[in-house]
Amino acid sequence: MPKSAKVKFYGVMRGRQPGVYTTWDEAQKQVSGFPGAVHKAFPTYQEAETWSGMGKRMDRSSQSSYDYAQGHRRPHHDRDHDYNNSHKRRRSPSPRPVPDVKARSTDQEVDIGKSAVIQQSAADPPLSEQQSRILARILEGESFFFTGSAGTGKSVLLRAIIRTFKENEKKEEDNVEKNWRDYLNDDGLGRGRKSGADVGAEVKRWKLGVTASTGMAGVNIGGSTIHSWAGIGLGDLPAQKLYEKILRNKITSTRWRTTAALIIDEVSMIDATLFDKLEEIARKIRRDPRPFGGLQLILSGDFFQLPPVAKGSNTYAFAFEATSWPQIFNQEKNNMMSLTRVFRQKEDRFVRVLEGMRRGMISDQDALMLKSLEREVKYEGGIEPVGLYPQKSEVATINAARLAALKTPIQIFLAWDVPGITSSGYALDQPQATASLDRNTIWPKELELKVGALVMLVTNMQDGVLVNGSTGVVVDFMTIADAMAEGVSLPAAAFGGAPDPNTAWPVVEFTPSKHASGKQSKRVIIPQMSVDVLNALGKPEATRHQVPLILAWALTIHKSQGQTIERVKIDLNKIFVEGQTYVAISRAVSLENLELKNFTADRVMAHKRVIEWARPLEQEQAAEEEWDDLVANCDLEGY
Numbered sequence: 332m333p334k335s336a337k338v339k340f341y342g343v344m345r346g347r348q349p350g351v352y353t354t355w356d357e358a359q360k361q362v363s364g365f366p367g368a369v370h371k372a373f374p375t376y377q378e379a380e381t382w383s384g385m386g387k388r389m390d391r392s393s394q395s396s397y398d399y400a401q402g403h404r405r406p407h408h409d410r411d412h413d414y415n416n417s418h419k420r421r422r423s424p425s426p427r428p429v430p431d432v433k434a435r436s437t438d439q440e441v442d443i444g445k446s447a448v449i450q451q452s453a454a455d456p457p458l459s460e461q462q463s464r465i466l467a468r469i470l471e472g473e474s475f476f477f478t479g480s481a482g483t484g485k486s487v488l489l490r491a492i493i494r495t496f497k498e499n500e501k502k503e504e505d506n507v508e509k510n511w512r513d514y515l516n517d518d519g520l521g522r523g524r525k526s527g528a529d530v531g532a533e534v535k536r537w538k539l540g541v542t543a544s545t546g547m548a549g550v551n552i553g554g555s556t557i558h559s560w561a562g563i564g565l566g567d568l569p570a571q572k573l574y575e576k577i578l579r580n581k582i583t584s585t586r587w588r589t590t591a592a593l594i595i596d597e598v599s600m601i602d603a604t605l606f607d608k609l610e611e612i613a614r615k616i617r618r619d620p621r622p623f624g625g626l627q628l629i630l631s632g633d634f635f636q637l638p639p640v641a642k643g644s645n646t647y648a649f650a651f652e653a654t655s656w657p658q659i660f661n662q663e664k665n666n667m668m669s670l671t672r673v674f675r676q677k678e679d680r681f682v683r684v685l686e687g688m689r690r691g692m693i694s695d696q697d698a699l700m701l702k703s704l705e706r707e708v709k710y711e712g713g714i715e716p717v718g719l720y721p722q723k724s725e726v727a728t729i730n731a732a733r734l735a736a737l738k739t740p741i742q743i744f745l746a747w748d749v750p751g752i753t754s755s756g757y758a759l760d761q762p763q764a765t766a767s768l769d770r771n772t773i774w775p776k777e778l779e780l781k782v783g784a785l786v787m788l789v790t791n792m793q794d795g796v797l798v799n800g801s802t803g804v805v806v807d808f809m810t811i812a813d814a815m816a817e818g819v820s821l822p823a824a825a826f827g828g829a830p831d832p833n834t835a836w837p838v839v840e841f842t843p844s845k846h847a848s849g850k851q852s853k854r855v856i857i858p859q860m861s862v863d864v865l866n867a868l869g870k871p872e873a874t875r876h877q878v879p880l881i882l883a884w885a886l887t888i889h890k891s892q893g894q895t896i897e898r899v900k901i902d903l904n905k906i907f908v909e910g911q912t913y914v915a916i917s918r919a920v921s922l923e924n925l926e927l928k929n930f931t932a933d934r935v936m937a938h939k940r941v942i943e944w945a946r947p948l949e950q951e952q953a954a955e956e957e958w959d960d961l962v963a964n965c966d967l968e969g970y
């Protein structure tokens with residue numbers, strides 16, 4: 332086939348049927364909706380074939396330490412690790428080729444990994460009436476802050492908002508051409524037709540920035556940190572200096588100007604000073620005197636949970652204490668709302684105790700009841716509870732000791748990290764990519780497992796049953812072919828990770844869930860999958876290929892924020908900050924499956940300023956709900 336700039340061949344490396352396709356329509360069938368699909372267009376058939384067929388050659392070579400992706404041998408310390416641990420059996424991740432950073436940044440069709448979290452996201456439940464009402468207000472273009480106790484569905488609502496904005500943006504983009512045709516053919520009367528300005532405005536209206544205060548929360552919603560989105564580094568400089576820094580970067584300043592709505596999740600962990608700096612930058616850069624330069628803010632979080640991390644001192648101010656906060660969110664605008672229905676816990680008493688704890692209150696009777704939970708809970712089938720601890724050092728020691736105590740052979744899975752680009756177009760090197768993944772995800776660089784290890788899944792599966800936080804025990808290691816022959820389930824999401832067929836991946840027996848909607852498979856093979864840290868343009872800054880499991884005998888309370896954990900054991904001995912006890916206990920789904928060590932009433936701490944600030948909001952909302960109930964129960968017929 333002669334080389335021609337116009338002819339394109341589509342290589343599908345990861346998709347339903349990997350191979351080379353001569354039309355985009357055919358290739359699209361293989362990759363559209365396929366989790367972690369990888370495809371790329373080439374001018375020649377050979378190039379497409381070589382690129383997409385490489386995977387097979389890589390798999391055959393997976394026992395060697397040659398890193399085809401990088402075109403060089405793996406660093407010595409990796410191999411040294413092997414020699415030092417020659418008594419251990421090691422499983423490296425299947426090395427697979429990836430397009431280089433340059434190709435990724437310039438070729439829009441290359442689609443590495445996408446956002447594993449979003450793509451593998453569990454099917455969310457339908458929104459409640461309250462959640463739908465907030466969504467409707469947000470879709471009208473209003474800035475909105477929604478809060479609510481743990482487990483009231485803030486994350487579920489946030490995901491629905493993101494989905495809706497993306498769908499609307501796509502719909503409007505598809506309509507652009509049609510709208511322009513309408514506009515150009517306008518008979519001059521303009522009846523029902525859109526003006527030129529309207530055409531562009533409707534697409535822009537849905538340009539959404541998806542961010543969170545922490546990297547981990549950002550990854551969970553398929554977004555980036557607010558720092559990275561805003562281009563402010565650590566954000567320590569004065570606002571004017573940060574503004575000048577952003578101005579020097581065309582990509583970042585354009586992003587500030589063209590975004591219509593900005594999500595910031597876990598806003599409780601954003602300091603007031605940073606909030607005000609962002610507000611000032613927004614006004615200056617968007618050349619718009621309105622608060623936040625007219626940007627629609629969508630904030631979510633619970634100020635009764637973990638506070639901002641105080642650097643060097645114990646003083647911090649909450650975002651609601653920022654000077655600009657009341658200019659955007661206030662009672663007159665009625666644009667702050669609390670979700671009031673708790674979905675995570677079903678027992679009334681547990682919900683009531685948690686509500687009190689959230690505000691730092693606990694009755695003597697409830698304290699006694701919680702104290703009585705200091706007992707060992709024996710579970711059928713022997714799968715232990717996850718341990719939650721306040722401090723990192725305790726967590727590492729406990730997991731290491733418990734793993735060492737198992738007599739079964741160790742298997743080591745090394746992550747394979749692929750560097751991407753930052754939103755300013757800067758290509759990360761390998762150590763930077765690894766550092767970003769370590770900082771922003773919970774996926775381990777090195778995962779040591781044995782049969783008998785207690786593990787937690789750190790991604791959502793499409794089945795809607797196994798989710799980020801599901802726990803189980805490793806019962807075997809098998810290749811995918813063996814697992815399928817033995818009737819072990821294989822999550823659909825696994826196909827996107829193109830796992831090495833020769834590697835024996837962990838088989839996990841998951842804790843039966845009383846709360847999941849779907850049918851749960853008992854034994855599931857968990858092969859290598861991928862997770863991205865996205866830059867502010869929604870493209871991968873770094874991708875980690877790894878088995879999405881962590882050891883779960885112990886986990887920090889900070890890392891557990893946002894999760895639902897079926898069986899949980901908490902040691903409150905070293906609690907050090909307000910909200911920590913509440914976050915830990917509210918991960919549990921029932922009192923029966925909660926083991927509580929070292930509970931004392933004084934370890935239930937809520938921040939006084941949060942209590943003061945939240946009171947009028949909650950009172951007003953309670954009064955409104957009472958009124959709504961009254962009206963709903965009135966027989967108004969005949970009036």
Ligand SMILES: Nc1ncnc2c1ncn2[C@@H]1O[C@H](COP(=O)(O)OP(=O)(O)OP(=O)(O)O)[C@@H](O)[C@H]1O
Nearest residue numbers: 456457458459481482483484485486487674675893
């Ligand atoms: N409308 C709903 N109907 C049924 N279940 C729901 C609904 N909304 C949320 N849930 C369920 O409630 C649980 C908690 O939801 P979610 O994680 O969104 O709460 P959250 O408010 O973000 O909690 P946290 O503050 O602890 O992070 C999940 O299991 C979720 O599926």
